Amino acid sequence: MSTLRFAGSAYNSAAGTRDAFGRLSDDLVAEGLPAMVVLDGDREKADQLRIWYQRMTLNPGGRKVYGTAWWNGQKWYRIHPDAVGVPDTSNHEKRRADDLAWPYNSDTAAHRRAQVLAKRHNITCEGMGFREWWHWTFWGPLGTIGAPAGGTGSTTAPPPIQSEEDDMAVLVTGGGQNLIVGGKLIPLTPADVGAVKGAQVLEVTPNTHYNIIQAFARDTANSALPVLVYVHDGDGTVYALSDGKLRALVDPTTLAALHAQGAASVTLSKAEVDNLIKS
Numbered sequence: 045m046s047t048l049r050f051a052g053s054a055y056n057s058a059a060g061t062r063d064a065f066g067r068l069s070d071d072l073v074a075e076g077l078p079a080m081v082v083l084d085g086d087r088e089k090a091d092q093l094r095i096w097y098q099r100m101t102l103n104p105g106g107r108k109v110y111g112t113a114w115w116n117g118q119k120w121y122r123i124h125p126d127a128v129g130v131p132d133t134s135n136h137e138k139r140r141a142d143d144l145a146w147p148y149n150s151d152t153a154a155h156r157r158a159q160v161l162a163k164r165h166n167i168t169c170e171g172m173g174f175r176e177w178w179h180w181t182f183w184g185p186l187g188t189i190g191a192p193a194g195g196t197g198s199t200t201a202p203p204p205i206q207s208e209e210d211d212m213a214v215l216v217t218g219g220g221q222n223l224i225v226g227g228k229l230i231p232l233t234p235a236d237v238g239a240v241k242g243a244q245v246l247e248v249t250p251n252t253h254y255n256i257i258q259a260f261a262r263d264t265a266n267s268a269l270p271v272l273v274y275v276h277d278g279d280g281t282v283y284a285l286s287d288g289k290l291r292a293l294v295d296p297t298t299l300a301a302l303h304a305q306g307a308a309s310v311t312l313s314k315a316e317v318d319n320l321i322k323s
């Protein structure tokens with residue numbers, strides 16, 4: 045058992061990355077230094093997009109702009125103090141990077157020693173190149189991508205995913221992942237996805253995926269949590285969809301609470317949102 049620890053819902057699902065950080069942490073502990081704690085490991089594509097839409101907008105309006113970035117041929121404005129990687133480019137998305145807690149997050153003696161020991165394990169502090177001393181990256185073979193290890197600080201186990209006898213479970217991917225069992229739509233966490241076995245996999249475009257979720261959200265509006273709606277060409281406002289009605293979320297703690305409860309999220313265009321508001 046390695047000394048490496050994962051806080052909250054952080055995880056590394058690539059065996060290569062997990063083992064390398066584990067051995068580095070063990071080396072540090074053997075020298076009397078603290079074990080490594082991962083605050084943020086792998087990021088799923090859908091999560092990266094969610095963070096992107098929270099922090100970046102095409103239309104900053106009168107809001108403070110902290111930076112800009114190009115994505116999909118368009119200039120995006122950052123309206124949040126924290127940076128976010130351009131989707132599909134981050135080593136978190138590639139299952140290689142971990143953001144570590146103190147003392148491996150800043151210029152400390154332990155950090156400097158970790159930089160030396162890390163070379164043995166094909167790890168560097170990549171973040172030093174962009175003033176993020178907490179961001180470390182493994183460059184070796186990823187190995188098996190398995191059920192995510194981590195989340196030791198989490199108290200909620202993923203719900204068991206069962207197929208009802210006569211229903212074929214369908215895993216829907218594209219802009220996020222959901223399982224359809226017996227006419228019910230189940231939003232999946234990365235841990236859930238690892239637990240899915242024997243489902244037919246349906247690859248759809250992100251747009252179709254959103255439409256599927258919307259259809260289910262309308263059908264189960266009274267019993268399900270609201271679906272969080274991000275607007276990819278909007279002004280940064282996030283909406284909650286329930287009972288077929290869209291309302292703006294003005295309280296960020298509500299947004300965090302809905303995410304914590306596993307509310308599904310979708311990204312729609314401004315035009316689609318305007319239509320929903322009208323209906």
Ligand SMILES: [Zn+2]
Pocket residue numbers: 136141142143178179180
């Ligand atoms: Zn990072």
